[in-house]
Amino acid sequence: MIRAAVTFGGSSWWGLCVAPTPCVSMPEGEFRPVAGSLCDLRTSSMQAPSSRSVHLSEWQKNYFAITSGICTSGQKADAYRAQILRIQYAWANAEISQLGAAVLFKKYAEKYSAVIDSDNVETGLNNYAESILTLARSQQTDSDRWQSGLSINNVFKMSNVQEMMQAGQKARESLLAPADASVLIHKEAAVLDPPKFSVCGGSGDRGPITDSAHNMNGTQDIPEGTPSTCPLNAWPPALTNTSKTCPTSLTPSGELATAKFHATPLFGSVKKENNSSPTANIGLNKSSPNQSCLPSGCENPWAQKAFYGSGIIDALSTPIVNKAFSKTEDNGQREESSLPAFKTAKEQLWIDQQKKNPQPQRVSGSSYGGVKKSLGASRSRGIFGKFVPPVPKQDGGEQLGGIQCKPSGPGPAEPAHIADERLKNLEPKMIELIMNEIMDHGPPVNWDDIAGIEFAKATIKEIVVWPMMRPDIFTGLRGPPKGILLFGPPGTGKTLIGKCIASQSGATFFSISASSLTSKWVGEGEKMVRALFAVARCQQPAVIFIDEIDSLLSQRADGEHESSRRIKTEFLVQLDGAATCSEDRILVVGATNRPQEIDEAARRRLVKRLYIPLPEASARRQMVTKLMSRERCCLSEEEVTLVVRQSDGFSGADVTQLCREASLGPIRSLQAADIATVTPDQVRPIAYIDFENAFRTVRPSVSPKDLELYENWNRTFGCGR
Ligand SMILES: Nc1ncnc2c1ncn2[C@@H]1O[C@H](COP(=O)(O)OP(=O)(O)OP(=O)(O)O)[C@@H](O)[C@H]1O
Ligand SMILES: [Mg+2]
Structure with a gap:
């Protein structure tokens, strides 16, 4: 156990000696260290002045803080x-020897990193990226040698970089030539996207680079004024340098591979590179090639704070990146593995989860792991599952639980909750029936x-379509x-x-047979009517549209x-x-071939009563x-006139039936x-x-x-002339 807190010179520092290092308790609150302990180092490397007392109380306080359970990570x-x-x-201050300092430094650096790197939620800090950043910021204030966590190592974690590295690796393997991955990267990038910026390096097995932008040392030249980003071991970079070559790793042959990093700042000015330069665009955001993946201001803690705070770090450190990165490490292809691989807590969690439950990777548009919320898109449509609006959705219409609510009146769309209110007391089953069966989905x-019936058509246009x-x-x-x-004879x-009203007015068309209201939903017909409206x-x-409205509104009888x-x-x-509600734009169109049976109260409410008569000669023609224009037909004008004359008293449906019957004549002949073998051309017109x-065989039905x-x-009730 540690037993010493020592004061050097004017300042005190305390050391923790972890068991089994023994310490000897000294009189008057002092501790005499024994060999192997901090105290031992202290005493062996330098003679502690007797005047320097051990501050027991301070040590006790700190020691208690660390060893007690109440101390947070x-x-x-x-x-x-x-x-x-x-x-x-x-x-x-030369108060301890270099050897002693090295041993102590190693010991506490290990303890320190054990805390901050630990994945354990209780004992480590790695689960709290924010805490790490806080520590990192503190570190920066204490030491000028503080370095941003966003180093070249992290650059190589980026998915774009990884993809291109892997592509280059594959191509290199397939070619069986010691090609430079970065060269392949450049080529790929040059094909895929006009390159704007480059970040290259880290490859320990560079081949010859013939690009003009690369020098013979395998480094890439960087335009002047471009800020550089170097890995930890090259720190501190000369910030005033216009171009910097940073040692990144050793080649297998032991040579120091160097690379120049050209990073355009995320914060501050964006510098464009000449497009003719064969550089790879492996920036963070492909859609914004003017921005580099590396913030050049990462040496600036404030910029770094902004960078982390912007959430970009999440995008940078996706688990996919890490996975690819570690794979590369496993293959021993990349020397970057010697650098510490930073993982965010999210990454670590993802990796752990993948280990437990391997799942196919899904790349999300946003950061991974986030649940993309959709407003009901994934929700089962339930009773409204089959609903398809019969008319094009109007602007401002709102989707409400599967029901497309259109704005009522010329004003803005009604709030959804109002529509909800209207439907809340209705049985969902009935709403489903109305949406699926009653709402008309037929062809326009x-x-x-519609042949003939000119007066009726003109009147309907005037009172229905135009309004x-x-x-x-x-x-x-x-x-x-x-x-x-x-009203009128059947089949007219x-x-x-x-x-036609449904198609031409742009209104939602509900078509229901009155007889189905009375027979299909016995006992529930009135609920159905309410739901329909x-x-x-x-x-x-x-x-x-209520066909056979007479069966619904027949005169009341005992x-x-x-x-x-x-x-x-x-x-x-x-x-x-x-x-009565002038705001409502609901039109009820009833059709009947038994108008005399309609209740007088209903008749009054159906104010416009239009007679649809049998088609006149011109309409029949x-x-x-x-109908004949769609078939192979050899009728002359005179013959058509004869047909029209003979079909006097026919309804529209009768005329259609006559033409159907006539069209079967050539087949019957x-x-x-021959039916099995004849071709359509061989059938006579x-x-x-x-x-x-x-x-x-076809007779008039009326x-x-x-x-x-x-x-x-x-003549009595109709509105025609
Ligand atoms: N004026 C017309 N123009 C063209 N085709 C017509 C016309 N009238 C009737 N038809 C034909 O007759 C068929 C039946 O028409 P429709 O169903 O509209 O008659 P209806 O008046 O509703 O009959 P019902 O009173 O028996 O319901 C139509 O599909 C169409 O082919
Ligand atoms: Mg009809």
């Missing part, structure tokens, strides 16, 4: 460092795809109606118009089922809400021409045996005879009696 390191300084001081439909496009113009009395009813294009409010502008009545009531309530045959009914209802 940092305090221990401080104590050891103070000890080292005292040894230096004593030797400088143009106005030109959706320009809500700022269609305000007040010009405000669009909230409900439209398309009512659903087609609904799809709530989701639509989140998706404004929205069009709710024998009516309770659930049907509730659905109807809920729908009327929602429709009223949409109608348009349909036939368009083939022999059954569609002729008028095929239409004649088709007329025998009877004149039904037509009269529609005409009457249109």
